Amino acid sequence: MSADSVQVAILGAGIAGLGAAHRARQIGFQDVVLFEARASAGGLLDNFTIDGFRFDRAVHLSFASEPEVxxxxxxxxxxTHPADANCHEDGRWLKHPVQNNLYPLPAEEKVALIKSFLARPARLDGDNYEQWLRHQYGDGIADRYPIRYTRKYWATSARELSTTWIGNRMRRAELDEILYGAFTSETPNHYYTKEMRYPKRGGFKAFIQPLIDASDIRFDHRVERIDTVRRLLTFANGRRVSYDVLVSTLPLPLLTTMCADVPEAVRECSGTLRATSLDLISVGFNKPLVKDLWFYIYDEDLLASRAYSPSVKSPDNAPTGCSSLQFEVYSRGTDPRHASEDLVVNTRLALRRMGIASDDDILFIDHRRLPYGNVIFDRGMEARRDEVLAWCETVGIRSCGRFGRWDYLWSNQSFLSGYRALDDLT
Incomplete structure (x- = not known):
């Protein structure tokens, strides 16, 4: 079969691929084509509907500040929504972040946690996340909250993780804040952004719909082989396409399996890169039960690490008089840790324990899986990742996006990753 040809071929029509296509058109490329394995665009920002309820593919809210975004x-x-979040632990609700909002706890527990904080290590002795947490919060708070949560969200122990991903995602501990939040529930919001934005209609995907509408996207095109010497793509549907410029948003461990000319050292590094997969448990309610935009779950016997409400994000996401929640359960790797029926049963337990809903309030519980959720920052990962990325550059693959850069990128950062993938061509 003869091959078609394109100037710029982009693998994946998620936000990074759409950002790359947008920039390619801006700098004058006329023949820019995105090849998407699925039947719709958006990647992790896509959504689905069930009986009039719309659910994003995991929690998405925008606090982008970059002009390009x-x-x-x-x-x-x-x-717009205030960035207010809550946390559930053993029948209690605490404001986020928990270390600054201990007010609902019994007095003796607050005293013990604050004493532990005061006795925390004075110096950070080590380079792993567990040591960072103990240095920041003391053993009591660290063990009870973030170390426990790490096992749920990262499906990895805190001791295995590096600290390079933290940035402003974790509130550093301050004695004044901890003491203040132990005496009163009227605490300020310490989240890293004060405002969250969400489309009035159409789900989070509506933010990138202008990019989708402007792009040439070929759906149901799952790439199987990449010949970087001949600059030739082969797809599962039998189509072959040659390219001048190649942009990939594919996960690095997947990308390297498609190329025949990968050095063994690079292949070995790629094989060590780990990510979480994600079970989404989406619930529709027959009445307006949900008030929280999103919340974190510390209970170890409740499988979900966090949940958010599409109907709070926008009333357009649920039928009139109804409400919705979506729970996130993470596993290490692509193999599920839990059977679908167990996830549904556990979700019903969570709803009862948290006082949100009874079985009579539930219209449906839907379960579906995403093979990639978050990159796992196990210690030493960056050096191994960078070796793979360096090889990509040598063979002309412009790798971008959360899993193409193998980084902890929010949607705005993923867009910019794709947008800047063509900088050297301007």
Whole structure:
């Protein structure tokens, strides 16, 4: 079969691929094609509907500040929400972050946690996340909250993780804040952003719909082989396409299995890269039960690490008079840790224990899986990842996006990753 040809071939029509296509058109490329394995665009920002309820593929809210992102996102009418989150632990609700909001706990527990904080290590002795947490919060708070949560969210022990991903995602501990939050529930919001934005209609995907509408996307095109010497793509549907410029948003461990000319050292590094997979448990309710935008779950026997409400994000996401929640359960690797029926049963338990809903309030519980959730920052990962990325550059693959860069990128950062993948061609 003869091969078609394109100037710029982009693998994946998620936000990074769409960002790359947008930039390619800006700098004058006329023949820019995105090849998407699925039947719809958006990647992790896509959504699905069940009986009039819309659910995003995991929690998405925008706090983008970059002009390149805002000029796209702000084309879509949006709602704003304060970045207020709560946490559930053993029948109690605490504001986020928990170390600054211990007020609901019994006095003796607060005293013990604060004493442990005061006795925390004075110096950070080591380079792993567990040591960082103990240095920040003391053993009592660290063991009870973030170390426990790490096992649920990262499906990995805190001792195995590096600290390079933290940035402003974790609130550093301050004695004044901890003491204040132990005496009163009227605490300020310490989240890293004060405002969250979400489209009025169409789910989070509406923010990137202008990019989708402007792009040439070939759906049901799952790439199987990449010949970087001949610059030739072969797809599962039998189509072959040659390219001048190749942009990939594919996960690095998957990308390297498709190329025949990968050095053994690079292949070995790629094989060590780990990510979580994600079970989404989506629930529709027959009444307006949910008030929280999102919340974290510390109970170890409740499988979900966090949940959010599509109907709070926008009323357009649920039928009138109804509400919804979506729970996230993470596993290490692509193999599921839990059977679908166990996830549904556990979700019903969570709803009862947290006082959100009874079985009579539930219209449906839907379960579906995403093979990739988050990159796992196990210690030494960056050096191994960078070796794979360096090889990509030598063979002309411009790798971008959360799993193409193998990094902890939010949606705005993923867009910019794709947008900047063609910088050297400007």
């Amino acid at each position: 805002r000029q796209i996102f702000d084309l879509t009418p949006y709602l």
